[in-house]
Amino acid sequence: MSLKASDIKVGDSREVVIVEDLKRTQIVMYAGASGDYNPLHTDEKFTKEIAGYPTVFAHGMLSMGMTGRVITDWVGDGRITKFGVRFTKQVFPGDTLTTTATVEAIRDEGGAKFADFKVTTRNQDGDDVVAGYASARLD
Amino acid sequence: MAVNRFPVEATHILMFARSIGDPNPIYADAEYAAGTEVGSVIAPPTFVQASAQFDDEYPLRPVIGKEWFGSGKEATGITKKSGGGGGGGNGGTLHAEQHYEYHRPLRAGEVLTTTVLPTRTWEKEGRRGGKLLFSETTIEYRTLDGELVVTARGVGVRTEKVVEQK
Numbered sequence: 362m363s364l365k366a367s368d369i370k371v372g373d374s375r376e377v378v379i380v381e382d383l384k385r386t387q388i389v390m391y392a393g394a395s396g397d398y399n400p401l402h403t404d405e406k407f408t409k410e411i412a413g414y415p416t417v418f419a420h421g422m423l424s425m426g427m428t429g430r431v432i433t434d435w436v437g438d439g440r441i442t443k444f445g446v447r448f449t450k451q452v453f454p455g456d457t458l459t460t461t462a463t464v465e466a467i468r469d470e471g472g473a474k475f476a477d478f479k480v481t482t483r484n485q486d487g488d489d490v491v492a493g494y495a496s497a498r499l500d
Numbered sequence: 501m502a503v504n505r506f507p508v509e510a511t512h513i514l515m516f517a518r519s520i521g522d523p524n525p526i527y528a529d530a531e532y533a534a535g536t537e538v539g540s541v542i543a544p545p546t547f548v549q550a551s552a553q554f555d556d557e558y559p560l561r562p563v564i565g566k567e568w569f570g571s572g573k574e575a576t577g578i579t580k581k582s583g584g585g586g587g588g589g590n591g592g593t594l595h596a597e598q599h600y601e602y603h604r605p606l607r608a609g610e611v612l613t614t615t616v617l618p619t620r621t622w623e624k625e626g627r628r629g630g631k632l633l634f635s636e637t638t639i640e641y642r643t644l645d646g647e648l649v650v651t652a653r654g655v656g657v658r659t660e661k662v663v664e665q666k
Contacts, residue, residue, distance in 0.1 A: 445599030
C-alpha cells in the first residue's frame with residue numbers, strides 16, 4: 362500500500378493529533394524502549410529539585426517518533442528516505458500535539474519519484490515543538 | 501557512543517512502536533508483514549535511537565554499583581564533592597536536532613554495527629544569557645557486511661543555564 366506520484370500534489374496537507382494529554386507513563390515507556398533513562402524525563406524529584414524544571418518533560422525523540430507516524434501512514438511502509446527535525450520547544454506531560462505534513466515538492470531522482478514534505482508538530486498553545494522535513498519514494 | 505553489535509529484534513521493535521503510540525502492524529505482526537510490499541517486520545524511522553541499549557558506555561543508563569544522578573533518598577544520587585558542582589546547576593545537554601537518511605528499510609532480525617564520524621562543535625551566545633555549546637555527531641548504521649542502512653546526524657546543545665519556561 363504505497364503512494365503513487367499521481368495520488369498527491371504539491372500543497373496537499375495532512376493534520377493529525379498524534380497525542381492527547383501526554384501521560385508520564387508514555388514517557389516512561391519511551392525511556393524503557395529507547396534506553397534513554399535520563400532522569401529529566403521520568404524523575405520528578407530530580408527534575409524539580411536538581412535540574413530546576415517545573416516537571417519532567419518528554420524526550421525530543423519521543424516527539425519525533427510520534428511525528429514520524431504521520432509520514433509513514435501517508436507514504437506507506439519502508440518508503441521514507443529522509444526525516445529530520447529541530448526540537449524547538451519542550452513537551453510536557455498533559456500536552457496535546459498536532460502534526461501537520463505538507464507536500465513541498467514531487468521530483469524525479471535516478472529514475473524514481475520522490476515527495477518532499479514539510480513537517481511541523483505544535484502543542485495545544487500553537488507553539489512549534491518539532492519542525493522539520495521528510496522525503497519518501499513514490500510509485 | 502559506538503555500538504559494536506546492535507541486534508534489531510522483533511520484540512524490541514514492538515515495544516518501541518508501542519512507546520511512540522504507533523499501532524501500525526508492520527512493526528508488530530510478522531504474518532501481516534509477510535503479505536506487504538516490504539515483506540517483513542521493519543523498524544519505525546526513529547528506532548535506531550534505541551541502539552543506546554547496546555552501548556556499553558551509554559551514560560544515561562544506571563549501572564549497578566555506580567553512582568546515578570537520578571533521585572533515591574535524595575534528589576540526586578551524586579555525592580557532593582567539595583568545590584565540585586555536585587550534579588546540579590547547569591541545564592545539562594539537550595537534544596537540538598536529529599536527522600536521518602534511510603538507505604533501505606531496517607528489518608527485524610538484522611544485526612547492525614555503528615561507525616561514529618568525528619564530532620563537530622561550536623558555540624553561540626544564548627538569547628537569555630549564558631553560552632550555548634553545540635556538538636554534532638554523525639553515526640552510520642551498517643550491517644556486519646558493511647552495507648549502510650541508516651545515517652543519523654544528531655545535534656546536542658549544552659546550556660549554562662536551565663532553559664526558562666514562559
